[in-house]
Amino acid sequence: MERPFESQLKLSRNSLEKTRVNFIFNFNQNDKILVWIVGFSVTAISLIISKISNINEVYSNSTLKIVLGLLVMSILTGIVYRFAALLFLTKYQTILFYLEGAFSKEKTMPTETREFKKPNDIHEIYQKLKYDFDQDYSDIIILYNQASNEQSKKYYIEYLKTEYSRLADWSKNEYEYAEKYVKGVFKKAFGFSQKRIDKIYEKQNHSLYLKMWGWVCGISIAVCIVSFISALLLLVLKFN
Structure with missing residues (x-):
């Protein structure tokens, strides 16, 4: 039978490993979607600019400007997402290293005198x-x-x-x-x-930066997807 404390540490270590695997899987899936969207946006901008005379016969200049703006927004927010994700992963790994040490099987001697519940016992x-x-x-x-x-x-x-x-x-x-x-x-x-x-x-509040870059990642990838879908819908709705 394991002691309750050691049992809880074991459960926490197993949970930490599953969290790591799920996080990497989700990040890879988001990254694949983002790469596809940004790549398609770059291709679409290139086609619109190179075939502008032919496309003008189907879409008005104002429509094309809005579509190009949405595609550019999609690319820019995609770049912001990749940068924010890199910083997020750095802070995330730092926190994981701390948790792995805290939940380690190795016991560390205390570096200060702890208070006793019964000092005279x-x-x-x-x-x-x-x-x-x-x-x-x-x-x-x-x-x-x-x-x-x-x-x-x-x-x-x-x-x-x-x-x-x-x-x-x-x-x-x-x-x-x-x-x-x-x-x-x-x-x-x-x-x-x-x-x-x-x-x-130096001891830093990594959780604060983790939340901040997490919000930046969430907002940027949402704007990227919405901008890309909006550009596609506008092209469909304004097709003559």
Whole structure:
């Protein structure tokens, strides 16, 4: 039987993978439709311009100007969509990397002292030490149970609290050292400046940009499709 926490992490990892697959499928489908529409719009503009004298016999100048405007709008919004989609995917992948790390099977030691629900419960402190740092202080528990007075018991409780704080500080220093080492490797491998490295590791609100570029993608592809269909309908309705 799995622990509830580990079970939830497993379900979240599986859900994340399915979300990734569905997203890539939907993006590829939208991209195919967009490429087809933009390609057809470019071809239609080329034909109208090259055969303008013949087409004028069927459509008025005002109609052709509107059709050309709609086709150009379709192309421009298609380009905007591709650019916005690229930025959206960049932010989306950043968030996915964060989620994959958060739902990873690997456990990371805490880098700060956590609050205890019962600060004077030595068994709770013992369990947190064992779970968070994989340290077994069962010998302290034995001494605590054998203590003959409250003062001795209090000493063992404070000792385990001190050990938790010490291990948390050690974990924090280890994390900072690892981060500094990774930054140095990237800096040396890619020739990045320290400013560039710090910007990459800077905490940003990627969800805000994800929503913004998502809206741009949705609006631009909608305008692209509507403009293209409107141009086709206008050509049909104004055909003499």
